[in-house]
Amino acid sequence: MFDYQAPANLLQDKVILVTGAGSGIGRTAAISYAAHGATVILLGRTLDKLEAVYDEIEAAGYPQPALVPLNLDSAPEHDFDELASTLNQEFGRLDGILHNAGILGVRTPLSSYDPVIWQQVMQVNVTAPFMLTQALMPLLEKAENASIIFTSSGVGRQGRAFWGAYSVSKFATEGMMQVLADELENISNIRCNCINPGATRTQMRTTAYPAENPADNPAAEEIMPLYLYLMGNDSLTTNGQSLNAQ
Template structure:
């Protein structure tokens, strides 16, 4: 596991947006960020799940979060522009953006891959992240130290048979991170990196490995040290890095 002990007030006063915040790693990240002082903007397609995370954060006495239901499969460039306007009006800037939401899609040979599923994965796993990042980049630049974190995978760093569109979109995510990180290097206070969570006890992992015993895997809470590190100012000089949570 990534060896880092976050200070209790690491994210105090920061505003951080998390996609896929209703469950799994996104939920754990949202709660961990709030626990360390951040006001978290919860983005996800299922309002009921976001409400549950909101209630959990509020009940713990952490800074009151913001719910923002948004379907990344259907959201348009205007939707992301509207989101940026709302954040700008309420907070003036954005300290952190965690792209966590992803679709697994189908697992199988590429020559049998469903074209509709392909297009869906490109939209959710790649295009939505580009459009959201583009819209929110000016707000990240307004922050004293803005941090943008993409979520990758081991199959996005070395191709593996039958991982199809998921693996390919993760390769593209790594490429987008590297290009954007190089563009902001030394020009703005923004830093851009990616995280490979590794094998984690999540619903997506269970779909990919149905015969695996989930109790043998770390929980999403267990891998939070790297997420906290990249959102806090201890990582201020880290840019363009593909990092592993485990």
């Protein structure tokens, strides 16, 4: 799908929520979705970053986005329920979710892994996407068809030393996607898939590989074809798949 050519109106009139939309892949995906016609709901923990993305989308003349400042690390269940209520009032449905937000934790042996950091990684990478998806399911069901995209990783398919909670959280993400896709197949208008973005020029990648030259990796813009494909109607029959953006 790296060479997928998205029609200019691929996401016309769709309402799509992107988590971690303030920077990195989330920011790029939000702008790309807006450029293809979507009304994008920008969710993230840092308001200044969200506002910058909001301004960029507006300046380009794309559909007006919405802002949702929310810290997935500490958000209680009622925050997700309140978000669902607000989106229902504002939009009446939801055509897609890109679960992009995630944290790396630390790279250290499991024998010395800090349990507090472990819980934090699991909260942001696994529990929050579960709670958000659950709360927004009624809105997804109101769409003609809807797409849920989870973010995986190569270390979520094959465990690797020192990747600790991040690796385990991505295994859990793959499992959550597969369970949900199997539950919804043939009885729902909702499809679920995973994207492994691969080595990309992001801050998380720099943190994980500080000695690496960032210029050796593609920019987030270069891996958008798969993000567009899975969110648009060309992927209506794609469900329960874990795909590579590169």
